[in-house]
Amino acid sequence: MKKQTALFLCLAASVAVAGCGKKSETQEKETTSMNMPAGELPPGHPPIGNQTQLPPGHPPINGTMGMPPQGMMGMGQMQPGMHPETMTKLTKPVNIPEEVKKTWKFADVVIIDKTTGKVVKEAKVKAGDKIKIGNTEIDILYIVPDLKLMNNEYTSATNEPNNPAVIVRAKENGKVTYEGPIYQKFQIFTINNPKYELGVKAVLKG
Template sequence: MLKKIVAVVAVLVLAVSFAGCKKKEEKPQLPAGHPPMEGGMPPSGMPNMPKVDRKVIVSRDVKAKWKAVKIGVEDKKAKINKEYTINVGSELAIPNTKMTVKVLNFLPDFKMTDTEFTSASDKPNMPAAQVVVAENGKEIWSNWLFSLQPGIHPFQHENIGLMLVGGVSK
């Protein structure tokens, strides 16, 4: 008889514990007029965000003070680093490769707004160069290189590494 009572109590305890696990949680109520909050943020940043085209504005002061940039080129296979001076608007054929680097713009104090890239001053507080890299005549990369933050938008290639060393004043 005692075994039957213990068995019944055990079954009741299990039934109550399973019923407790199935309790439905209530979602917090949103204020009236608030849009539903479903979905959340897309994974890995915001891949679905539209690309914003910004103009590059280089002031007269910056153009008057800066004429070129120094780019460090790393040959990953030969493990050799060389520094080259490239005038703004000019192109460098990287030796022993079929690659070129063209410097479109140099901003010594890089500043980005909703509509433009510009320089906050003519001082080298955050030097950045807008460059285009081509291989076999075909553009493979177009972006900004930052001398103080080389990890932002780095050029990635199996044989060559690029780094902005800094600007060259007139």
């Protein structure tokens, strides 16, 4: 009787261990599938360490990150170091339709202190303007209401503010730290500045 009881307990323990193993294996597969890369960047696009919900038409990126706050909410909590310091020039040409340029001439932008999250400067700018604060200098290159990457170039897909952005060149002590788009609704890119961040509140008609 004791031998039968012992044999039964051993069999029960084996079944339990096997069940746990299957459960762990299932959990591992689920975790692996959640971390699968979303896609590859096009040739010449700078690497991005995190993934967020992207603007329509933007190429997929690898990694994982939650959806950023919309508009100006949480601008002080931008993800630092999204681009390497070598991202110092546009990797794609810019071709904005003339009608769009005539319609959307201005943008409301803010400079945010990264240590406090507070806005330290706000300005209404147009293409060609320059913003200066301390040793930081930001050139406004383009104002775009519906920025998309199409036919291997940056353009405005429509003349409506569906995906507002400004394309800028940022410098620190005269050295270019970033050149590319800063979106209003998506915190994808930073200007690689040690102290400040740039945010877009809105693009405006002329």
